Amino acid sequence: MSLNHVILGLLNQESMTGYEIKKIIQNTPFMHWSGNNNQIYKAFVELLDKGFVTKEVQHHEGSPSKNIYTITNSGINELKDWLISDTEEPAFKKQILIKLAFACQLKRSALEKMLASYLDTVKMQAILAEKELDKCYFAEKEPSNKAKFLSLIRENILSFYSYELEWIRKVQDYISELPDDESISTESKVLKENNEVKSDMNYKVIENQGKKYIHFTSKDPLIQSEHDAYNIITLCFENDANAVLLEGNSLSDDFVNLKTGIAGTVLQKLGNYNVKAAVILKDNHNFTPRFKEMALEHSKGNSFRVFTNMNEAVSWLLA
Amino acid sequence: MSLNHVILGLLNQESMTGYEIKKIIQNTPFMHWSGNNNQIYKAFVELLDKGFVTKEVQHHEGSPSKNIYTITNSGINELKDWLISDTEEPAFKKQILIKLAFACQLKRSALEKMLASYLDTVKMQAILAEKELDKCYFAEKEPSNKAKFLSLIRENILSFYSYELEWIRKVQDYISELPDDESISTESKVLKENNEVKSDMNYKVIENQGKKYIHFTSKDPLIQSEHDAYNIITLCFENDANAVLLEGNSLSDDFVNLKTGIAGTVLQKLGNYNVKAAVILKDNHNFTPRFKEMALEHSKGNSFRVFTNMNEAVSWLLA
DNA sequence: GAACCCATGTAACTAGTTACATGATTCA
DNA sequence: TGAATCATGTAACTAGTTACATGGGTTC
Numbered sequence: 001m002s003l004n005h006v007i008l009g010l011l012n013q014e015s016m017t018g019y020e021i022k023k024i025i026q027n028t029p030f031m032h033w034s035g036n037n038n039q040i041y042k043a044f045v046e047l048l049d050k051g052f053v054t055k056e057v058q059h060h061e062g063s064p065s066k067n068i069y070t071i072t073n074s075g076i077n078e079l080k081d082w083l084i085s086d087t088e089e090p091a092f093k094k095q096i097l098i099k100l101a102f103a104c105q106l107k108r109s110a111l112e113k114m115l116a117s118y119l120d121t122v123k124m125q126a127i128l129a130e131k132e133l134d135k136c137y138f139a140e141k142e143p144s145n146k147a148k149f150l151s152l153i154r155e156n157i158l159s160f161y162s163y164e165l166e167w168i169r170k171v172q173d174y175i176s177e178l179p180d181d182e183s184i185s186t187e188s189k190v191l192k193e194n195n196e197v198k199s200d201m202n203y204k205v206i207e208n209q210g211k212k213y214i215h216f217t218s219k220d221p222l223i224q225s226e227h228d229a230y231n232i233i234t235l236c237f238e239n240d241a242n243a244v245l246l247e248g249n250s251l252s253d254d255f256v257n258l259k260t261g262i263a264g265t266v267l268q269k270l271g272n273y274n275v276k277a278a279v280i281l282k283d284n285h286n287f288t289p290r291f292k293e294m295a296l297e298h299s300k301g302n303s304f305r306v307f308t309n310m311n312e313a314v315s316w317l318l319a
Numbered sequence: 320m321s322l323n324h325v326i327l328g329l330l331n332q333e334s335m336t337g338y339e340i341k342k343i344i345q346n347t348p349f350m351h352w353s354g355n356n357n358q359i360y361k362a363f364v365e366l367l368d369k370g371f372v373t374k375e376v377q378h379h380e381g382s383p384s385k386n387i388y389t390i391t392n393s394g395i396n397e398l399k400d401w402l403i404s405d406t407e408e409p410a411f412k413k414q415i416l417i418k419l420a421f422a423c424q425l426k427r428s429a430l431e432k433m434l435a436s437y438l439d440t441v442k443m444q445a446i447l448a449e450k451e452l453d454k455c456y457f458a459e460k461e462p463s464n465k466a467k468f469l470s471l472i473r474e475n476i477l478s479f480y481s482y483e484l485e486w487i488r489k490v491q492d493y494i495s496e497l498p499d500d501e502s503i504s505t506e507s508k509v510l511k512e513n514n515e516v517k518s519d520m521n522y523k524v525i526e527n528q529g530k531k532y533i534h535f536t537s538k539d540p541l542i543q544s545e546h547d548a549y550n551i552i553t554l555c556f557e558n559d560a561n562a563v564l565l566e567g568n569s570l571s572d573d574f575v576n577l578k579t580g581i582a583g584t585v586l587q588k589l590g591n592y593n594v595k596a597a598v599i600l601k602d603n604h605n606f607t608p609r610f611k612e613m614a615l616e617h618s619k620g621n622s623f624r625v626f627t628n629m630n631e632a633v634s635w636l637l638a
Numbered sequence: 639g640a641a642c643c644c645a646t647g648t649a650a651c652t653a654g655t656t657a658c659a660t661g662a663t664t665c666a
Numbered sequence: 667t668g669a670a671t672c673a674t675g676t677a678a679c680t681a682g683t684t685a686c687a688t689g690g691g692t693t694c
Contacts, residue, residue: 009421019645030416084429087437088414089444095407097349097472101457102328104465110403118406125408138420146423153416156486167475338673
């Protein structure tokens with residue numbers, strides 16, 4: 001487990017608390033640990049035990065005393081030994097490849113759905129990774145050796161995703177040439193259209209009190225499928241916003257109809273990516289009681305809420 | 320954990336024993352499990368419990384009764400549900416990126432060594448993956464949908480490695496332009512030369528009784544560094560051989576001198592990649608007693624042995 | 639007062655690995 | 667005789683995750 005050495009590497013740059021280390025690991029996309037407490041605090045026990053770090057307890061008048069860890073000379077040696085030791089082989093985990101190996105079982109339409117949704121996920125992952133890299137601990141403003149190394153790392157990671165995207169499109173091309181299965185052939189065409197970035201998504205990016213939100217003004221039904229959730233999230237990421245304002249009539253009938261399950265999935269996706277959504281309901285709108293129930297249910301959380309008043313909605317979004 | 324679903328996927332193609340499943344998982348490079356018994360036999364307990372598979376015990380007169388597992392209808396449904404469910408995001412683990420982030424700590428020569436050895440490892444991994452893909456369970460001879468899917472999978476995997484190799488060379492180029500550190504500047508030049516494929520490695524591929532071995536005939540000292548081990552292993556892979564015959568004078572002084580540690584590392588590398596090595600010692604050769612001791616030590620294993628007689632060496636290699 | 643960040647820590651769990659035990663068969 | 671492959675299984679372990687507990691400070 002190289003986590004211990006990563007901690008030494010970070011401490012070698014400056015002394016830190018466990019919490020800071022944890023945050024760095026969580027926000028660095030090439031460190032493949034979740035950065036959970038258990039592992040990190042356990043690691044410190046071991047590092048102290050072996051004499052690679054020392055701990056200085058800083059009591060504050062309040063009370064949550066900080067433990068500031070500092071690397072020792074023997075820790076620095078250990079770090080250097082690790083750095084020059086054999087490097088682990090690169091490895092990947094791609095469930096999609098396993099699924100594809102079994103994919104002859106599936107109908108063409110199912111395959112198309114699978115690929116389309118995978119494409120969405122990877123796109124978003126790529127955007128997220130890029131953002132994280134830009135603001136991660138190792139990012140440097142001024143050009144230097146360190147900055148150059150980070151840019152090499154960045155190139156490696158972004159290529160991983162961009163190759164995956166390219167490959168997905170290749171697979172999609174192949175699948176689209178397969179003979180139709182028994183399902184209605186138009187279904188797949190709809191999917192293909194959906195797959196293109198919606199150019200008719202009317203929206204405005206609004207900045208208010210230093211915070212941004214995206215106001216969707218389209219008169220056409222906006223959220224028709226899971227894919228639209230990805231479109232919205234991607235737009236948010238691209239515009240550095242994490243909140244959206246939807247008008248009641250933007251929601252498609254399928255969305256409002258709970259049986260399709262779209263509402264649930266979409267709200268979950270938005271929540272996953274930490275995007276707040278406010279819906280403005282004009283009084284004349286009458287949704288089904290079950291939808292209203294669900295809206296109320298979600299209102300308990302902090303990521304989706306229904307409003308009748310625009311100002312309320314905006315101030316909640318910016319909160 | 321999708322291992323259970325992978326097992327269902329395999330059983331959906333044909334009924335099998337646990338051992339067969341295990342072998343398939345171990346030999347399929349895009350299945351990222353080690354394929355250890357514990358996990359697989361535990362998985363069957365769960366699959367039986369949930370009614371996704373049935374077990375037929377085949378008693379043989381001898382005794383090691385086989386358990387042949389067959390997928391049930393409910394298992395097929397479970398498999399299909401999994402196939403159309405959201406696909407996990409692709410993920411990678413690259414220790415090299417973490418090390419590089421801390422790399423400003425290192426001297427240029429150390430960085431060069433690190434990259435050169437990583438390049439070797441990845442090269443070999445790529446060759447191995449390609450071989451495994453060719454002979455894996457999913458490989459089909461005749462063109463078909465299944466074959467096309469496998470070729471898409473293959474493309475994805477091989478690109479992963481070939482991009483990594485390309486990237487390593489880019490990093491090496493950058494590092495080579497860094498100012499020299501205090502270490503002797505010629506050292507790095509030696510490394511660069513080593514890095515090129517040795518064109519003066521004289522060898523013959525000899526096939527005997529359907530088995531192949533590679534006979535190194537070079538009069539120049541052959542094994543000077545760890546890197547040469549990789550060269551030898553790569554040659555073996557490329558020629559589908561897993562045994563090499565070395566002449567005593569092929570071994571460099573550094574190799575024979577145990578203090579450098581090269582002999583140990585090289586023999587370990589050869590063993591790791593399952594390459595048998597026989598050394599022919601002419602009587603007039605006098606190695607240090609310590610080398611002879613180590614040779615004897617290794618002779619207990621089945622991957623390295625010293626001979627004085629050519630015929631003995633060859634018959635051991637082919638055994 | 640609710641929710642969220644800082645900061646430390648633990649308990650319980652899942653996933654995955656190595657190594658061992660057994661026994662028969664086959665091949666040199 | 668010894669080693670390799672087939673075949674099943676278990677024990678002990680490492681790595682890593684989620685979820686919880688505590689408690690202060692800040693912000694709406």
